Amino acid sequence: MKPLYSLTLALSLAASPALAQRIAPPTPPTVDPQVAALRDAALKDDVAWDIVEGLTTEVGQRLAGTEAEARARDWAVKKLTALGFSNVRAETYRMPVWVRGTEEAQIVAPVPQKLTLVALGNSAATPKDGLTAELVVFPTYAEFANAPASAVRGKIVYIGNAMEPTQDGSSYGASGSARFTGPATASQKGAAAIVIRSIGTDKHRLPHTGVTDFPAGVKPIPAAALSVPDATLIERLATRGQPLQLRLLLTPRQIGERESGNVIAEVPGTDPAAGVVLVGGHLDSWDLGTGAIDDASGVAITAAAAKRILDSGQRPRRTIRVVWFGAEEVGGFGGKEYAKRHGKERHAIASESDFGADRVWRVETQLPDSAAPVAARLASALAPLGIVAANGRAGDGTDIAPTIATGVAGVDLNQSGLRYFDTHHTPDDVIERIDPEQLRQNVAAWTAMLAVVANASEDIGAVKRP
Amino acid sequence: MKPLYSLTLALSLAASPALAQRIAPPTPPTVDPQVAALRDAALKDDVAWDIVEGLTTEVGQRLAGTEAEARARDWAVKKLTALGFSNVRAETYRMPVWVRGTEEAQIVAPVPQKLTLVALGNSAATPKDGLTAELVVFPTYAEFANAPASAVRGKIVYIGNAMEPTQDGSSYGASGSARFTGPATASQKGAAAIVIRSIGTDKHRLPHTGVTDFPAGVKPIPAAALSVPDATLIERLATRGQPLQLRLLLTPRQIGERESGNVIAEVPGTDPAAGVVLVGGHLDSWDLGTGAIDDASGVAITAAAAKRILDSGQRPRRTIRVVWFGAEEVGGFGGKEYAKRHGKERHAIASESDFGADRVWRVETQLPDSAAPVAARLASALAPLGIVAANGRAGDGTDIAPTIATGVAGVDLNQSGLRYFDTHHTPDDVIERIDPEQLRQNVAAWTAMLAVVANASEDIGAVKRP
Numbered sequence: 001m002k003p004l005y006s007l008t009l010a011l012s013l014a015a016s017p018a019l020a021q022r023i024a025p026p027t028p029p030t031v032d033p034q035v036a037a038l039r040d041a042a043l044k045d046d047v048a049w050d051i052v053e054g055l056t057t058e059v060g061q062r063l064a065g066t067e068a069e070a071r072a073r074d075w076a077v078k079k080l081t082a083l084g085f086s087n088v089r090a091e092t093y094r095m096p097v098w099v100r101g102t103e104e105a106q107i108v109a110p111v112p113q114k115l116t117l118v119a120l121g122n123s124a125a126t127p128k129d130g131l132t133a134e135l136v137v138f139p140t141y142a143e144f145a146n147a148p149a150s151a152v153r154g155k156i157v158y159i160g161n162a163m164e165p166t167q168d169g170s171s172y173g174a175s176g177s178a179r180f181t182g183p184a185t186a187s188q189k190g191a192a193a194i195v196i197r198s199i200g201t202d203k204h205r206l207p208h209t210g211v212t213d214f215p216a217g218v219k220p221i222p223a224a225a226l227s228v229p230d231a232t233l234i235e236r237l238a239t240r241g242q243p244l245q246l247r248l249l250l251t252p253r254q255i256g257e258r259e260s261g262n263v264i265a266e267v268p269g270t271d272p273a274a275g276v277v278l279v280g281g282h283l284d285s286w287d288l289g290t291g292a293i294d295d296a297s298g299v300a301i302t303a304a305a306a307k308r309i310l311d312s313g314q315r316p317r318r319t320i321r322v323v324w325f326g327a328e329e330v331g332g333f334g335g336k337e338y339a340k341r342h343g344k345e346r347h348a349i350a351s352e353s354d355f356g357a358d359r360v361w362r363v364e365t366q367l368p369d370s371a372a373p374v375a376a377r378l379a380s381a382l383a384p385l386g387i388v389a390a391n392g393r394a395g396d397g398t399d400i401a402p403t404i405a406t407g408v409a410g411v412d413l414n415q416s417g418l419r420y421f422d423t424h425h426t427p428d429d430v431i432e433r434i435d436p437e438q439l440r441q442n443v444a445a446w447t448a449m450l451a452v453v454a455n456a457s458e459d460i461g462a463v464k465r466p
Numbered sequence: 467m468k469p470l471y472s473l474t475l476a477l478s479l480a481a482s483p484a485l486a487q488r489i490a491p492p493t494p495p496t497v498d499p500q501v502a503a504l505r506d507a508a509l510k511d512d513v514a515w516d517i518v519e520g521l522t523t524e525v526g527q528r529l530a531g532t533e534a535e536a537r538a539r540d541w542a543v544k545k546l547t548a549l550g551f552s553n554v555r556a557e558t559y560r561m562p563v564w565v566r567g568t569e570e571a572q573i574v575a576p577v578p579q580k581l582t583l584v585a586l587g588n589s590a591a592t593p594k595d596g597l598t599a600e601l602v603v604f605p606t607y608a609e610f611a612n613a614p615a616s617a618v619r620g621k622i623v624y625i626g627n628a629m630e631p632t633q634d635g636s637s638y639g640a641s642g643s644a645r646f647t648g649p650a651t652a653s654q655k656g657a658a659a660i661v662i663r664s665i666g667t668d669k670h671r672l673p674h675t676g677v678t679d680f681p682a683g684v685k686p687i688p689a690a691a692l693s694v695p696d697a698t699l700i701e702r703l704a705t706r707g708q709p710l711q712l713r714l715l716l717t718p719r720q721i722g723e724r725e726s727g728n729v730i731a732e733v734p735g736t737d738p739a740a741g742v743v744l745v746g747g748h749l750d751s752w753d754l755g756t757g758a759i760d761d762a763s764g765v766a767i768t769a770a771a772a773k774r775i776l777d778s779g780q781r782p783r784r785t786i787r788v789v790w791f792g793a794e795e796v797g798g799f800g801g802k803e804y805a806k807r808h809g810k811e812r813h814a815i816a817s818e819s820d821f822g823a824d825r826v827w828r829v830e831t832q833l834p835d836s837a838a839p840v841a842a843r844l845a846s847a848l849a850p851l852g853i854v855a856a857n858g859r860a861g862d863g864t865d866i867a868p869t870i871a872t873g874v875a876g877v878d879l880n881q882s883g884l885r886y887f888d889t890h891h892t893p894d895d896v897i898e899r900i901d902p903e904q905l906r907q908n909v910a911a912w913t914a915m916l917a918v919v920a921n922a923s924e925d926i927g928a929v930k931r932p
Contacts, residue, residue, distance in 0.1 A: 057702045060579040068578075112534075113526040113756075116893060203898040204670060205755065229896040233756075236523045289671065290579075290699075427582060430695040432669040 028380045029373070034312075035381050035451040042308055042444035049436055051079065051300035052357075056290035056431050063287040064327035065097035065258035072283050076263040076299075076324050083307050085265035085322065091341060092261035093326075095333040098122055100287060101251030103224065105195070108132060108245040110237065117195060117224045118288065119252045120179060121211035121330055124220035126193065130249035131156070131222065133192050137238040141177045145185065153190035156246050157182070158197075158234055165201040168362075169355060169417035175199055176210075183212045183223035193222035193248055197231035202422040205229055209286055209425045211330050222250045260284070260326040262334045265303070267310045269319035269454065275348030277320045277454045278408075279306065279446070282328035282354060282399055289429030293420065297434060297442075298353035299324045305446030309454060316454035318348055325399040328354070329425075332398040339402030347408040348460040349453055352397030353446070355415040356424075357434045360387050360445040362414040366394035371409065371460045374453060378411065381448040385441055387413075393465070407462035411453060413445050494846045495839070500778075501847050501917040508774055508910035515902055517545065517766035518823075522756035522897050530750040530793035531563035531724035538749050542729040542765075542790050549773050551731035551788065557807060558727035559792075561799040564588055566753060567717030569690065571661070574598060575711040576703065583661060583690045584754065585718045586645060587677035587796055590686035592659065596715035597622070597688065599658050603704040607643045611651065619656035622712050623648075624663075624700055631667040634828075635821060635883035641665055649678045649689035659688035659714055663697035668888035671695050675752055676891045677796050688716045726750070726792040728800045731769070733776045735785035735920065741814035743786045743920045744874075745772065745912070748794035748820060748865055755895030759886065763900060763908075764819035765790045771912030775920065782920035784814055791865040794820070798864040805868030813874040814926040815919055818863030819912070821881040822890075823900045826853050826911040828880040832860035837875065837926045840919060844877065847914040851907055853879075859931070873928035877919065879911050 055062075055075065062072040073090045080088045098121055105115040136152050138144035139160040159182050163175035178196040186194040198208035207227040214220040226234070237244060263283060269276075281298020285291020299322075306322045325334030349367075363382050365375040379389035395401075395410025404410055423429050453460070521528075521541065528538040539556045546554045564587055571581040602618050604610035605626040625648050629641035644662040652660040664674035673693040680686040692700070703710060729749060735742075747764020751757020765788075772786045791800030815833075829848050831841040845855035861867075861876025870876055889895050919926070 053702070057699060058577055058706075060577065060699075071577075111524055111526065111537075205672060205893040205896065206670070229894075229898050232898070233523060233526075233896075236519070240524075427671040428695075430671065430699075432695050432698070 029377050031381045035448055038308055038312060038451050039381060039444050039448040042305065042447040043440050045304050045440050045443040047307055048300040048304035048439050048443050051303060052292055052296040052431060052434060054079065055296045056292050060290045061287045062283060062285045062291055064284040064330045064333070065095055065260045069260060069284050069326060073261050073263055076283055080263065080265040080303065083303065084310055086268050087264065087266045090261045090263050091337065092259050093333065093337045094257045095260050095327050097255050097258045098330065099253055099255055101125065101253060102249055104249040105224070106247045107237070108247050110242040110244065113233065115226055115230045116205050116207055117226045117230065118207040118209045119250050120183065120209060120223045120225060122214060122220060123212070123223040123250060123252050125251045125253065126222045126248050128251065130247050131193055132245060132247040135234070135244040135246040137234060137244065139235060141182065144182065149189040152186065154192055156248065157186045157191045157194040159194070160197045160231060160235060162197060163199055163201050163421060165418045165421060167417055168414060169420060172199065172421060179210055179212055179225065183221060184214050184218045187214065187218050187221045191221060195224050195226055195246070198225040198228055200228060200421050200424060200426065203228050204428065206426040206428045209288060222248055224248070224250060260333055262326050262338055263324040265322045267306050267316060267320040269316050271317045272319070274318045275346040275460060277318045277348050277450065278323065278350040278400065278403060279320065279450070280323035280325060280352060280399065282334065283324040284327050284329055286329055286425050288425070288427040290431070291429055292431045293356040293429055293433050294424055295354045297357035297439060301353045301439070301442045301446055304443045305450050308447045309450050318454040320450055320454050328398055332401070335399035336402050339406065343403060343406050347403060349409045349411050350395060350400040350403045351411045351413070351449070352400045353413065353442070354397055354399070355417060356420040357439045357442060358416040358419055359438045359441045360385065360413045361416050362388050362390055364390045364392055364394040364412040364414060366392065366410045366463055368409060368461045368463050371456065371458045374456045374458055374460065377452050378449060381452050382445055385445055387445060407464065409460055409463045411449060413449060415442065495843050497847045501914055504774055504778060504917050505847060505910050505914035508771065508913040509906050511770050511906050511909040513773055514766040514770035514905050514909050517769060518758055518762040518897060518900060520545065521762045522758050526756045527753045528749060528751045528757055529753040530796045530799070531561055531726045535726060535750050535792060539727050539729055542749055546729065546731040546769065549769065550776055552734050553730065553732045556727045556729050557803065558725050559799065559803045560723045561726050561793050563721050563724045564796065565719055565721055567591065567719060568715055570715040571690070572713045573703070573710060574713050576708040579699065581692055581696045582671050582673055583692045583696065584673040584675045585716050586649065586675060586689045586691060588680060588686060589678070589689040589716060589718050591717045591719065592688045592714050594717065596713050597659055598711060598713040601700070601710040601712040603700060603710065605701060607648065610648065615655040618652065620658055622714065623652045623657045623660040625660070626663045626697060626701060628663060629665055629667050629887060631884045631887060633883055634880060635886060638665065638887060645676055645678055645691065649687060650680050650684045653680065653684050653687045657687060661690050661692055661712070664691040664694055666694060666887050666890060666892065669694050670894065672892040672894045674891040675754060688714055690714070690716060726799055728792050728804055729790040731788045733772050733782060733786040735782050737783045738785070740784045741812040741926060743784045743916065744789065744813050744816040744866065744869060745786065745916070746789035746791060746818060746865065748800065749790040750793050750795055752795055752891050754891070754893040756897070757895055758897045759822040759895055759899050760890055761820045763823035763905060767819045767905065767908045767912055770909045771916050774913045775916050784920040786916055786920050794864055798867070801865035802868050805872065809869060809872050813869060815875045815877050816861060816866040816869045817877045817879065817915070818866045819879065819908070820863055820865070821883060822886040823905045823908060824882040824885055825904045825907045826851065826879045827882050828854050828856055830856045830858055830860040830878040830880060832858065832876045832929055834875060834927045834929050837922065837924045840922045840924055840926065844915060844918050847918050848911055851911050853911060873930065875926055875929045877915060879915060881908065
């Protein structure tokens with residue numbers, strides 16, 4: 001609705017100069033030349049690319065709680081130290097670990113066809129010789145939710161629930177129910193297993209994994225995501241009226257508690273009482289790709305921006321704390337651990353980059369009234385990057401959520417979501433997905449944001465959220 | 467060079483009216499209204515889509531010589547009969563069959579990373595516990611070809627040889643040497659195995675298979691193609707200077723001779739002495755996808771066009787013979803068998819559709835002088851579809867090659883190759899790759915071509931090729 005409103009407003013303004021004068025916004029504040037210079041220099045940034053390239057090449061996938069994530073932490077400590085940050089360290093914790101096994105699926109009837117699929121995180125295993133059962137096809141989540149248990153008992157459930165791309169990523173929530181709650185609900189209805197159409201917006205033969213949840217008391221069942229073309233094949237076969245039979249072989253395992261950890265680095269500020277500016281992304285990734293857009297780009301963007309403040313020759317007022325969180329994908333363990341250890345420290349704002357590497361199109365702020373001028377200065381500083389400003393809820397992101405929940409103010413630099421779910425959680429999340437110019441625009445936006453927020457003379461205290 | 471020449475010519479014409487008059491081409495022949503009507507009606511065709519959808523959904527992959535290709539033949543006979551063709555039958559033959567097994571690869575050193583790859587047709591197997599060896603990286607085929615045997619003996623060879631898309635697909639020949647001759651040459655140099663960058667123009671995590679050849683006396687070795695992002699990962703790691711070690715596990719097998727076959731259907735002509743118009747594509751596919759662009763689209767386009775002539779209410783002068791060839795991918799067995807059985811029958815032209823489903827952009831003809839007016843009428847009939855005309859060599863295609871070699875004239879309807887090698891021979895060759903509107907433009911082009919050629923009053927006899 002916002003673009004429509006703006007258009008209407010612009011037309012009104014054009015038609016009525018008197019009205020324009022009456023409702024025109026106040027003149028935006030001018031941008032501090034130092035902020036502008038830092039921002040514009042960041043449009044030539046190579047540090048973020050170097051971090052993404054290094055992490056995806058020299059470490060690769062970084063599944064939470066595995067030796068690969070531990071190698072990533074070592075790599076991160078070394079890298080952040082080499083970049084010149086202070087107080088670089090890993091803070092470890094224990095968390096439960098699920099690992100993938102063999103993954104095979106075939107349509108058995110009416111016609112033999114091999115399918116491409118991946119298990120969802122926390123999926124149970126099939127019997128070791130596989131599971132063959134009738135497939136009950138639900139094109140939408142609503143049809144599945146409304147189906148009686150008798151329709152699915154002992155069978156394999158299929159849920160379609162197709163997803164379309166949206167600028168703000170909101171369709172993930174709408175379509176994602178097939179993955180988030182489909183498996184547990186299928187189990188409660190007595191299904192033997194569940195396969196879903198991948199929660200993704202592409203049409204490639206690359207399935208999207210992601211975590212699902214079986215709450216206490218709900219028996220985990222085998223749960224997997226088909227690539228979109230495999231899902232549409234099933235839906236086309238289903239329209240032909242003959243019963244479908246599926247064979248599944250999945251051998252994932254829960255391997256118990258293992259070590260994970262957050263990696264922390266700082267640009268020390270001059271005024272400890274002004275609160276920490278917390279920024280970051282997550283270091284862990286799913287195991288199928290090399291986690292380039294999810295979330296090597298996020299850790300890279302935030303660290304590259306912080307390094308630009310570090311190298312500016314002027315210490316910021318507030319300490320900038322870059323956190324590369326562990327174990328985000330599998331339950332946000334790193335974010336919870338951070339809040340447990342650091343939640344009592346004063347934080348001015350928390351801000352997270354975990355939505356790929358495409359350009360920032362909007363800044364949203366949620367600041368206390370005392371810091372209203374900061375939002376205006378942010379809007380001015382970001383406008384030349386093609387970023388529009390909005391006030392409302394801010395503080396989005398799994399990793400900062402537990403910190404935000406303590407009342408910390410938020411600034412969100414929203415990235416375009418139009419491509420993100422094409423490759424999110426797939427084997428295709430590799431460096432080829434990243435556009436270097438859009439990555440640089442991100443670094444410029446974060447650099448400008450840090451330059452404004454970390455140096456703001458206003459008090460940035462707690463905010464109340466409903 | 468052709469577009470440049472045309473531009474120069476156009477500029478000359480604009481500058482010099484006198485010259486324009488002297489060298490202007492003869493007025494193109496007007497298009498027979500019946501041809502135009504058939505062509506334009508075909509722009510609303512649904513038959514080709516129906517064939518692609520049916521074959522990819524109800525049969526799926528159709529690897530030559532397997533039960534899946536046999537099911538495809540049964541499906542084809544039933545479909546072509548239902549469409550109303552005459553003399554529908556399968557002509558079978560025996561051919562050697564290679565089948566895929568387990569396919570796994572990991573970088574072992576300097577850093578553990580799983581790779582995505584597929585065996586090439588005719589690849590040997592590794593030992594059943596896998597093969598671990600040093601990886602020698604050659605970014606180009608030339609560097610590999612120039613390397614002494616001592617550089618690769620006992621090692622695994624990697625060849626990059628990146629491919630860029632071209633309108634006419636010619637870069638396939640240029641880049642394809644890594645697959646066509648790389649494995650045999652690596653074997654002759656004493657390599658333990660070979661992995662190549664996929665011969666493909668995409669950047670997705672989907673490797674491209676395809677056949678390779680170990681001539682008599684050359685020992686087959688394990689040979690596989692990495693997805694492009696896996697290949698670039700190896701190339702990036704190689705630049706870091708540490709030795710690379712690879713582990714490969716491939717268990718493909720040669721399973722001996724099996725049955726394959728061509729499926730044939732006809733629109734009977736009124737003048738048997740005028741020769742057969744042979745058109746078609748191939749029914750078999752690689753085993754990874756469902757063979758939508760390679761080559762369900764080719765069999766669909768040619769059959770849909772022939773059906774439009776069949777349904778036109780007027781029998782064509784020449785018999786139109788639609789052949790859905792078997793076992794093209796693995797060595798062109800169907801095309802050879804066809805020429806063996808039918809090569810002595812008089813053929814007016816042979817024409818093949820085996821380059822996907824994107825729009826036809828050029829018609830090339832190679833006709834005897836007696837049939838020169840046919841080429842001019844073809845050019846006129848195809849121009850409204852945005853198709854340019856060229857005279858030169860024509861008769862391209864693995865399946866018609868043995869027939870063309872007997873001196874048969876050719877007409878090539880060249881499709882755009884800009885997207886074809888993005889998904890050629892990958893798991894991603896599925897119906898989602900096909901644009902229904904471009905598929906219809908193909909049917910319209912083939913319908914117009916058949917209407918012109920099958921009814922041409924001129925004699926279309928043998929042509930001489932150098």
